[in-house]
Amino acid sequence: MAAQEQYEELARQLNTVNAVKRDLARALPADCPPAAAAVLLALARGGEMRMSRLAELLAVDMSVTSRHVAHVADRGWIERLPDPADKRSRLLRLTAAGAGKLDELSERTAERLAEQLGDWSDAEVGELIRLMTKLRASFGDCRTPARARPLTPGPREAGRPRHSDPEPPTLDPPSPAGDRAAGSPA
Amino acid sequence: MAAQEQYEELARQLNTVNAVKRDLARALPADCPPAAAAVLLALARGGEMRMSRLAELLAVDMSVTSRHVAHVADRGWIERLPDPADKRSRLLRLTAAGAGKLDELSERTAERLAEQLGDWSDAEVGELIRLMTKLRASFGDCRTPARARPLTPGPREAGRPRHSDPEPPTLDPPSPAGDRAAGSPA
DNA sequence: TATTGTTATACTCTATAACTATA
DNA sequence: TATAGTTATAGAGTATAACAATA
Structure with missing residues (x-):
């Protein structure tokens, strides 16, 4: 169990590490933003999958x-195939062009990282990856907390409204077991 | 020196770890966004300082x-004092109200982190902080590279080798004293 | 002429809500 | 009625450029 001071510092690093991400993003071609x-x-990495899984x-x-x-579909880098099991769904698959594009991107990103992290040991890079992955896993599926986490374990002080959530009187917790119960990320 | 595969994975984690940051942001009061x-x-942490330093x-x-x-100044959480040494500059200082606000924020953030990272060892949290800090340091001052690093991402659709330009003008040691001032005027 | 800081503008990423088409 | 996905809209964060005041 870590001290409060440590948690503060972790939060701080979480913020500033964004600068690294932005730097990496600048190495990408204009038609291919980081997202x-x-x-x-x-x-x-994951092969063919549905939107929700992605x-x-x-x-x-x-x-x-x-x-x-x-x-990316507009640019022909992926295909959206009908899902035989569910006509509402679409299966996403990388095309050959997309794979080629990805190679280019990966090469550039790796190049930039190699430039800046050239003196890191393989073990240290691996350890950073491991810890960041674990961090993500510890937070679980922390998207759309309204539906994904209807039960807020935290005390939460007085009820301050969130940024774009003036005050939803409509609690709709009815789909907790929907999809995010599925497999583990990565 | 790490493998390309590792660099790819690191870039990937850099992206998804943002979800953690967003989750943390939701624990903040509405009048105090993460920034x-x-x-x-x-x-x-750093005490009184100028804009540029901040x-x-x-x-x-x-x-x-x-x-x-x-x-934050509008809300009275910091003061902007005149810099006796340079009238263009302003010295920023946390007010008592700001310190109080920060306490509240830190407590909430730490609370959330403790909830999710409660099973992490002190050493692991420390190691993650250390590696993230080192990552940031390795990238130096990677803001506003347009002026510091003239090599532009650019489309580059056709299979151009990417070893043609990136190399020469990049020298930009993060000197703590002078804010990289090498400018290319419009 | 150069530098510190501010403001206007534009772009990316994100979430919420409303909508469709299936289930 | 519930779910998979799409689209419209709004909000936060950021960078660039033009600007003001001072050095």
């Missing part, structure tokens, strides 16, 4: 995923 | 910092 690259990478992997709302997927 | 909290924390600590452009600072 698009993430879609390609997830499909390359959204889970990317840790964002499905509406967001839908836009990013449309972006 | 405002970061300003308060930085001033609490921007460096937060790893964002000064224009961004200016907005966030205005936000």
Whole structure:
């Protein structure tokens, strides 16, 4: 169990590490923003999957995923095939062009990382990956907390409204076992 | 030196760890978005400082910092004092109200982290902090690279080798004293 | 002329809500 | 009625450029 001071510091690092992400993003081509690259990478790693599964992997709302997927589909980097098991659903698959694009992106990103992290040991990079993965796992599926986490274990002080949540009197907890009970990320 | 596969994975984790940050952000009060909290924390840790120094600590452009600072100043959480040494500059200082606010924020954040990371060992949390800090340090001052690093992402659709340009002008040691001032005017 | 900080503008990413088409 | 996905809208965060005041 860590001290409060440690937690504060962790939160701080979580903020500033974003600068690294932005730096990496600048190495990407203009027609492929980081979110698009993430879609390609997830499909390359996880193989054919549905929107909902992809959204889970990317840790964002499905509406967001839908836009990013449309972006990469427009460019022919992925296909959206009908799901034989469910006509509402679509199966996403990387195309050859998408795989090629991803190679290019990965190479650039790795190049940049190698430039800056050249003096890190293999073990240290691995350890950072491991801990970040574990961090994500510890938070579970922390998207759309209204529906995904209807039970807020935290005390929460007085009821302050969230940013864009003036005051939803409509508690709709009716789908807790829906989809996020599925497999583990990564 | 790590393998390309590792670098890819690191980039991926850098993306998804954002979900954790967003989750933490939701624990904050509505009048204090994460960026405002970061300003308060930085001033609490680093003491009185100028805008430019704060921007460096937060790893964002000064224009961004200016907005966030205005936000917290409007709420009386910080003061902007004249700098006796340079009348263009302003010294930022946390007020008592700001310190109080920060306490509240830190408590909430730490609470959430403790909830989710309760089973982590002190050593593991410390190691994650250490590695994230090192990651940031390895990237140096990676803000506003447009002026510091003229190599632009650009489309580059056709299979151009990417070893043609990235190399020469990149020298930009993060000197703590002078804010990289090498400018290419419009 | 150079630098500190501010403001205006634009772009990316995100979530919420309303909608469709299936189930 | 519930679920998979899409689209419209709004909010936060960021960078660029033009600007003001001072050095």
